[in-house]
Amino acid sequence: MSETGDGETGDGETNHGETDHGGGVSRRGFAAAGAVVAGVAAGAALPSGTATARTAEREFRADPGRARPARPNILVIIGDDLGWADLSSYGSPHIRTPNLDRLARGGVRFTQGYSAAAVCSPTRFALYTGRYPGRLRGGLEEPIARPDKLIGIPPEHPTLASLLKGAGYATAMFGKWHCGFLPWYSPIKSGWDVFFGNLSGAVDYYSKISGTGVDLYEGEVPAESLDYYTDTLADRASAYIRSDHDGPWLLNLNFTAAHWPWEAPGDREVSERITARARAGDSRALWHDDGGSLDTYRKMVESLDGAVGRVLRALRATRQDRDTIVLFSSDNGGERWSYQWPLSGGKGGLNEGGIRVPNILRWPAAIRPGQVSHVPVITHDWTATLLDAAGVRPGSHHPLDGHSLVPYLRKGARPPSRDLFWRTKQERALRRGDWKYLRTAAGETLHNLAADPREQADLARRHPALLADLRASWEKVDADLLSYPSA
Secondary structure (H helix, E strand, O other): OOOOOOOOOOOOOOOOOOOOOOHHHHHHOOOOOOOOOOOOOOOOOOOOOOOOOOOOEEEEOOOOOOOOOOEEEEEEEEEOOOOOOHHHHOOOOOOHHHHHHHHHHEEEEEOEEEEOOOHHHHHHHHHHOOOOEEEOOOHHHOOOOOOOOEEOOOOOOOOHHHHHHHOOEEEEEEEEOOOOOOOOOOOOHHOOOOOEEEOOOOOOOOOEEEEEOOOOOEEOEEEEOOOOHHHHHHHHHHHHHHHOOOOEEEEEEEOOOOOOOOOOOOOOHHHHHHHHHHHHHOOOOHHHHOOOOHHHHHHHHHHHHHHHHHHHHHHHHOOOOOEEEEEEEEOOOOOOOOOOOOOOOOOOOOOHHHHHHHHEEHHHHOOOOOOOEEEOOEEEHHHHHHHHHOOOOOOEEEEEEEEOOOOHHOOOOOOOOEEEEEEEEOOOOEEEEOOEEEEEOOOOEEEEEOOOOOOOOOOOOOOHHHHHHHHHHHHHHOOOOOOOOOO
């Protein structure tokens, strides 16, 4: 399948003039929610001079008549701290993301996609294990901030990579790991054949300094690179795709964009100041509390988009695009400079802005392009889906908490009917259909997300029985997970 389309040139560059109820969300209800994001869900044009206009999307329909596809390659691309509406295809009024928009046009754009947690590490635990973060000690960290032999994904625990590797897949990861430190934990120990990236949660985009020193590894050996990290990761991923493969492969491409520090391409002087502060012992240097701007953030996200475009062109150039599943998502909601409208909250909290994220899936061999789905999905559903698509069973002693979407995507089966569950040390949330139970420091609230995606109207007094039912369901799941360690 070609990467080109309306408003795009044959070399993959883009002209900037381009443009179920079974899951528990009513189409009428979603229309109310989607209308406030400039008509993006309905495929309406975005405001002139701001973001790219969108072509019309069709409501998702499976194509069950297609022949069963071959075992797919799997490319999972994760943005870091990317807000739900930071892409022009999701309503950003000022950030232009033509490559990710093209990816969405080539597959399915999910409007009700969620991260498994409100911060980085726990979501990555869920993606790699297919299970609630709270099933492992390391998944209780919000996020992992220090080397500790008790905090990480145990090498003996099945992962997406180890399971696929056991079924004959080659496996690689480029970018952010954030699931435990050496010498106890690493991607190599958890099933990835190839790794180039950082172990911690944040690094300077040029120097690769982190809170634990320079953090860049080739396999488990310290490495060095002073180039802009987003570009380096795209180059590594593209080279891997272009290399000779004897069978299917899994590639996890984990960008650090658009996580702080706020450094766009070319911001070497900013990097030098932050690196000097970090080397001098300033533990807050990378947080970059005194930096950033809307324009810097825009450049960081647009750089991420360009990097994704280069990787997708490598797929097309090697004629692997038709038989490759491409999944794009984010590890949690947006941070300081992110665009979240109409959602409230952000990274770290369980309001919609902290956990609802872009989710795009393209699989040309099995799914028609140009579609939109309003079915709620969560990180660990993708683990189950990818394993199912590859014909690989999960570990017998480690049952998945995620639900495969393959029957829905390929055969048009009703999407899984279940509750979506979240927790942090301070908050709890559970979604059932359009309803969301939320408990924060301010107390318990109940919201109808179809009518009120911004979570402003508390309906707890109107529906006390429903509130009690959702609370009890949350407590039932929570009782099966590890408790947070006492401070």
